[in-house]
Amino acid sequence: MPELPEVETILRGLQSVLTGTDILKVVVRCRKLRWLIADDFEEQLTHQRILDLSRRGKYLLLHLSNKALLIHLGMSGRLQALTRAKDPGRHDHVDILLSNQIILRYTDPRRFGALVVSDIPFSAHPLLKHLGVEPLSTDFDASYLLQQVKNRRIGIKPLLMNHQIVVGVGNIYANEALFLANINPGMPAHCLTIPQSQRLVNAIKQTLTQAIAQGGTTLKDFVDSKGIPGYFSQALQVYGRAGKPCYVCGQTLVRCELAQRTSVYCPNCQQMA
DNA sequence: ACTTCGACCTGTTGGC
DNA sequence: TGCCAACAGGTCGAAG
Numbered sequence: 001m002p003e004l005p006e007v008e009t010i011l012r013g014l015q016s017v018l019t020g021t022d023i024l025k026v027v028v029r030c031r032k033l034r035w036l037i038a039d040d041f042e043e044q045l046t047h048q049r050i051l052d053l054s055r056r057g058k059y060l061l062l063h064l065s066n067k068a069l070l071i072h073l074g075m076s077g078r079l080q081a082l083t084r085a086k087d088p089g090r091h092d093h094v095d096i097l098l099s100n101q102i103i104l105r106y107t108d109p110r111r112f113g114a115l116v117v118s119d120i121p122f123s124a125h126p127l128l129k130h131l132g133v134e135p136l137s138t139d140f141d142a143s144y145l146l147q148q149v150k151n152r153r154i155g156i157k158p159l160l161m162n163h164q165i166v167v168g169v170g171n172i173y174a175n176e177a178l179f180l181a182n183i184n185p186g187m188p189a190h191c192l193t194i195p196q197s198q199r200l201v202n203a204i205k206q207t208l209t210q211a212i213a214q215g216g217t218t219l220k221d222f223v224d225s226k227g228i229p230g231y232f233s234q235a236l237q238v239y240g241r242a243g244k245p246c247y248v249c250g251q252t253l254v255r256c257e258l259a260q261r262t263s264v265y266c267p268n269c270q271q272m273a
Numbered sequence: 274a275c276t277t278c279g280a281c282c283t284g285t286t287g288g289c
Numbered sequence: 290t291g292c293c294a295a296c297a298g299g300t301c302g303a304a305g
Binding site: 002003006034058072073074075076110112113127161163170171172239261262 | 296297298299300301
């Protein structure tokens with residue numbers, strides 16, 4: 001479910017609801033997420049005030065009185081702001097009860113997500129300090145990308161998904177952006193030309209911006225913090241469409257595997273050179 | 274320094 | 290209908 005647009009959508013939904021509230025109680029039902037939730041997690045969070053929320057890559061950051069909570073949704077994580085108590089389901093692993101009666105509930109069937117309390121500034125945190133540029137910032141431009149692809153033999157798609165280079169570009173949007181830019185996902189990264197780099201940067205920004213505007217993708221079951229589904233899946237050009245005709249030229253879209261992730265592309269519109 | 278691969282989990286889907 | 294295999298939006302850290 002979660003790529004950058006989904007996390008951004010959740011952030012925007014939660015911002016006004018959570019900001020300025022105090023954490024009254026924390027209930028952890030399952031500690032075994034990507035990393036074990038620390039024994040003192042509840043204690044660390046209780047009585048903290050949520051001063052602000054932000055996002056770095058796919059991490060949602062809750063700025064607290066004198067520490068911070070990092071939340072990553074992994075593959076199947078979900079955050080909801082409940083206005084009334086609801087019996088927890090099997091995958092409702094964490095509840096955070098707030099002074100405005102809202103319950104922030106973390107749900108995650110595959111448990112690839114993470115909740116981590118940090119005492120140090122975000123920029124120094126081990127999970128965040130090696131992250132690359134934000135794709136929607138001006139730091140991410142054609143010359144930056146060209147600099148990064150130098151001497152890299154891996155495919156351009158796996159490179160885009162390397163968050164040490166640029167954060168928040170997951171499998172869906174990498175496929176979509178490469179299609180928009182007419183670049184083959186398996187093209188060796190170092191072969192990227194100046195115009196291709198410009199097209200790709202533009203395509204990534206456009207794809208992400210559009211997805212955010214539409215409330216994130218609803219590939220299978222994405223819902224925002226209020227339980228409202230996104231609508232971006234209707235706009236997907238290639239992801240999930242292997243074997244179907246290209247919307248631009250009609251050729252059959254092809255599936256391949258790059259760095260253990262499924263890629264879909266149009267062999268006509270997205271040639272290697 | 275770069276690249277590949279295994280690992281972490283459960284739920285859904287499609288074929289037989 | 291049932292069973293089983295394949296597959297799924299992420300990313301870390303070890304091995305090559």
